[in-house]
Amino acid sequence: MVTNTTLEVWPIPAFDDNYIWCIHDGLSALVVDPGDALQVLSYLREKSLLLTGILITHHHADHTGGILQLLVAFGDLNIPVYGPASENIPGRTIPLLEGGSIDIAAPKISFEVLEVPGHTLGHIAYFAPLTRLNALIDRPMLFCGDTLFASGCGRLFEGTPTQMHQSLQKFSKLPAETLVYCTHEYTLSNLRFALEVEPNNPDLLVWKKEAEALRFIGKPTVPTSIAQELRVNPFMRCDQDAVRQAAEKASGQALKSGAHVLAVIRAWKDRF
Numbered sequence: 373m374v375t376n377t378t379l380e381v382w383p384i385p386a387f388d389d390n391y392i393w394c395i396h397d398g399l400s401a402l403v404v405d406p407g408d409a410l411q412v413l414s415y416l417r418e419k420s421l422l423l424t425g426i427l428i429t430h431h432h433a434d435h436t437g438g439i440l441q442l443l444v445a446f447g448d449l450n451i452p453v454y455g456p457a458s459e460n461i462p463g464r465t466i467p468l469l470e471g472g473s474i475d476i477a478a479p480k481i482s483f484e485v486l487e488v489p490g491h492t493l494g495h496i497a498y499f500a501p502l503t504r505l506n507a508l509i510d511r512p513m514l515f516c517g518d519t520l521f522a523s524g525c526g527r528l529f530e531g532t533p534t535q536m537h538q539s540l541q542k543f544s545k546l547p548a549e550t551l552v553y554c555t556h557e558y559t560l561s562n563l564r565f566a567l568e569v570e571p572n573n574p575d576l577l578v579w580k581k582e583a584e585a586l587r588f589i590g591k592p593t594v595p596t597s598i599a600q601e602l603r604v605n606p607f608m609r610c611d612q613d614a615v616r617q618a619a620e621k622a623s624g625q626a627l628k629s630g631a632h633v634l635a636v637i638r639a640w641k642d643r644f
């Protein structure tokens with residue numbers, strides 16, 4: 373069957389600042405990290421969408437708490453639940469590892485699996501490249517859970533700064549135009565910190581105004597893009613002189629590698 377439908381991706385707000393992403397073709401829907409089943413159910417009902425799959429990035433309850441209730445609500449325990457192989461995910465049926473790929477029939481979309489430890493040890497991200505298989509999307513897409521945020525990165529609950537640095541480096545090599553679907557609205561507080569690190573970054577100053585305007589009218593500041601994060605995210609810019617110098621000043625020592633810089637600015641942000 374030939375179709376010209378374009379996939380749509382919408383945020384379903386949950387809790388204080390979570391976004392549960394819904395990918396749909398007008399009929400079938402995937403949800404990413406459904407921490408709250410009720411918000412998802414009311415969204416799917418309102419749009420008359422059928423849930424056909426659940427994608428999980430990591431084990432935290434605000435990303436997984438709604439899985440079992442969604443399966444029961446749809447009365448179909450065969451709805452596939454994709455998630456990291458090395459974490460305990462309720463209801464997970466398809467464990468995923470680095471280099472794995474998944475092809476979903478409805479909505480029609482394919483993902484590559486990236487292991488991105490740091491926030492948790494088994495954390496994975498889902499990357500939908502622009503390929504023949506993904507004819508229904510016009511830009512590559514990344515669902516990165518709590519690894520990368522607009523102008524920030526996840527807290528290191530389980531992993532090391534080196535792991536987080538490598539995970540973010542992995543993202544930095546994705547196509548620049550890749551849309552990045554983060555799972556929290558942390559942008560304004562991330563921007564306050566980013567401007568502490570790089571007060572003279574002109575892209576940051578422009579982005580702060582844009583982000584404030586979006587939040588003022590209640591709109592999400594995400595998705596962002598890889599290109600944008602390479603310009604404004606200190607955690608993606610650990611190899612830039614301005615970020616390294618700020619980290620060296622904050623720590624009072626010379627920092628030899630990007631991972632050392634990330635360690636300093638992540639600890640600095642935790643105290644900020």
Ligand SMILES: [Zn+2]
Nearest residue numbers: 430432491518
């Ligand atoms: Zn988390």
